[in-house]
Amino acid sequence: MPTTPSAPLNTQVAIGQTVLWRYVSRDGRYVMVRDLRGGSTDGVGVQSWYFVPRGCLPTTLP
Secondary structure, eight states: OOOOOOOOOSOOOOTTOOEEEEEEOTTSSEEEEEETTSOBSSSSSSBSEEEEEGGGSOTTOO
């Protein structure tokens, strides 16, 4: 089953901004990234880990 977005985030990742990536969805359409600019990693409030479309990241990503 292909992945689909569930909810937009109130954040933006700018072109050229550095993010950390963790893994790619099974269908290859989304990548989990960590936005180093802010947010939390404890499950409360705005989070720093979220999924973005695969096309938003460089093609050199494995």
